[in-house]
Amino acid sequence: MTDNADPYHDIRPFNDAEVPASIERLINDQEFINAIVNHRFEHSPRWLSSLLSPLVKVLMRLKWRKLKTVAHIQNEVGVFMQSLLQRTSQGITVKGLDKLDPNQAYIFISNHRDIAMDPALVNFALHRAGHETALIAFGDNLLKKPSATELMKLNKGFVVKRSAKGPRELLKALTQLSNFIKDSLNHQQSIWIAQREGRAKDGMDMTDPAILKMFYMAGKQQKIAFGEYMKTLNIVPVAISYENDPCDIAKANELYQREHLGSYNKTEFEDIDSIIQGIIGNKCRVSVNFGEVVTEDFETPEALAEHIDRQIHHNYQLYPINYLAANQSCDELSQACRDRFAAKLAELPEQAHSYLIANYANPVHNAK
Structure with a gap:
């Protein structure tokens, strides 16, 4: 198909006709299959993972063969x-x-x-x-x-x-x-x-x-x-x-390194x-x-x-952890919430604490 016929060919999502071929490419992508095996069976020995790879391919083909459209x-x-x-x-x-x-x-x-x-x-x-x-x-x-x-x-x-x-x-x-x-x-x-x-x-x-x-x-x-x-x-x-950001500690650490160490080197697949x-x-x-x-x-x-x-x-939903970080009172605030937040801070250098606190506190300040 020419660019004139499909001016968005390089940026648009797949259409119905392209779904089956895309799924087939995924099933035949060994790196993708290995990633699935390593995630699902991360505690298994490597020799077992290599044996599981062909099985995962077969199971994926059986599971995904019904997927024909967007x-x-x-x-x-x-x-x-x-x-x-x-x-x-x-x-x-x-x-x-x-x-x-x-x-x-x-x-x-x-x-x-x-x-x-x-x-x-x-x-x-x-x-x-x-x-x-x-x-x-x-x-x-x-x-x-x-x-x-x-x-x-x-x-x-x-x-x-x-x-x-x-x-x-x-x-x-x-x-x-x-x-x-x-x-x-x-x-x-x-x-x-x-x-x-x-x-x-x-x-x-x-x-x-x-x-x-x-x-x-x-x-x-x-x-x-x-x-x-x-x-x-x-x-x-x-x-x-x-309520809990799974990447909050990594975010705080990145901001800390950028400002205190002068740079942050992002890994290739970060x-x-x-x-x-x-x-x-x-x-x-x-x-x-x-x-x-x-x-x-x-x-x-x-x-x-x-x-x-x-x-x-205005529409951002504030949780007890947000009020705790902003040092404001909240009826729902529990000791368990305080302990969880303290545990997060303990995973970071002391100079990085302010970045984690800001991540949860700023929505409270912005809501005013």
Whole structure:
């Protein structure tokens, strides 16, 4: 297929016709199979793992051969998420979704705390309520392994080309992305995107106006005023809250090293490791709160970003650990919560404590 026939071929998710071939590539990806075996049988001797590899391939082919369409994949992901949250959380609370039209497409802009779980939770909430799940924006920095690309594009992921070099290449990539998002909305397909590039490691959920400028590029081509065009996108701010952040200690350690040691050397597959930890780690209670559709006419990206932030800060679910970190009283605050927080701090150098505290305290300060 030519670029003219499919202008988004290199960034869009897989369609129904592409699902079976993608699944076959995954099953034949030995590195992917080894990763599954090593995770499921991590305490088994290596010789046994090598024997299990062919068996895992056979079982995957039997389990996945029924998955022929994107809808099949979404149903399977929904079942997985239900089971995952039962094992790794004390439940998910969803608010505000009942105010949204299931027949309308939206851009869901959420705060960004976890690479994989943030969009997964939004889509789980949508799926469970009978809404069409959203396409998921993910950076090309996560495409270092072929299996990661397959999994993300199977799960309605589309690529944000963060690695584009030079002004001309960057402009081309952002224009393509902006047009893809608008065309998706026109075809009644919702979008999820984080409010900023990279996770908020300090608990400061702030929208980057550059994201909104990217949205507007398609409108600018049509010579539509910023405020008028943005109202056509049906932007909905979403606040995602984790009572326990499985990656909180790693985040605090990274910020500590950057500021006190002068640099932080990220390992090649650290993002993948963060994804795994975020998925399997204990989250305690989880909240996904949908805000109101942006209908006001904002003249600048900065003004719109502030409005999105106000909604996210207002709708962010605060837990006892947040109040404890902010040194504020809370009726629910227990000794067990104090002990858990003290145990987290004990895993870090004393100079890094303030970063972990800020990660939980800042949502309290922002809510005011």
